[in-house]
């Protein structure tokens with residue numbers, strides 16, 4: 001089951017040698033345009049938003065970007081993709097191991113991430129404590145023909161709005177189930193089962209509703225009991241774990257349960273104080289900028305962050321950024337000159 005190559009540079013509309021800053025800017029611009037909250041055509045925007053997020057998840061992270069770049073630049077978007085030899089084994093297998101020793105591929109839909117992403121950067125890779133775990137010791141001591149199914153792990157893209165309010169998502173998992181022909185034994189009499197080729201499993205797509213509770217955090221695992229790979233014989237199926245990856249938001253950065261946003265101020269707003277509107281996940285609110293506000297000062301709005309498990313919520317931290325006009329009119333210049341003559345302020349004294 002080959003996956004389709006994704007050209008993340010193309011998705012973000014940047015050159016392959018774009019700087020970190022250029023990538024961030026490109027992402028923010030697109031995310032603002034396609035954010036499901038603001039876009040006009042919501043369905044179309046949602047798909048695009050997911051693609052942009054996936055691309056930024058990789059290109060916005062220097063280690064992932066390096067790894068992605070190692071694939072080379074000769075791939076065409078949408079082409080059947082097989083990683084170069086040795087590329088995958090360097091980080092452990094993508095496949096869960098079926099009881100027959102044969103790899104059983106699994107495949108997600110509705111998580112917000114493509115198979116390409118899962119295969120290269122997904123949760124099932126890179127030393128996850130769950131990957132490869134054979135719970136209960138694998139083989140059942142009393143019945144050597146039975147084994148518990150393996151746990152599966154994937155990623156799920158969760159928007160900040162979902163983390164705020166909670167949601168239910170429909171996720172499809174294509175996975176190994178006991179072969180209906182041989183009941184999972186892989187045998188038909190003395191011969192290997194013709195339906196599953198002796199593996200004891202066949203692929204089946206199942207859709208489940210995933211409850212995303214309000215207050216989920218980055219990296220949190222949502223457990224879906226019994227939705228992993230099928231067991232063999234009397235073995236019970238494994239569980240499915242979906243690892244939360246919070247979608248990047250054009251206005252906010254997430255730090256634990258706190259949200260951080262930047263507020264641009266004019267010099268006179270910083271000096272004199274002002275009332276300005278700042279975004280929250282529940283729409284804009286007005287805040288008071290106190291007189292004498294400094295650049296990079298943090299203003300804290302308690303309880304305006306993401307909800308916390310067990311009650312309460314994080315804060316919204318407004319980080320000020322004082323912008324200076326690049327061009328001024330003649331009359332403005334006179335006023336600044338007048339101020340310069342009048343003021344005793346000296347930041348270097």
Ligand SMILES: [Zn+2]
Pocket residue numbers: 179180181182183184185186187193194195196197198199200201
């Ligand atoms: Zn069979």
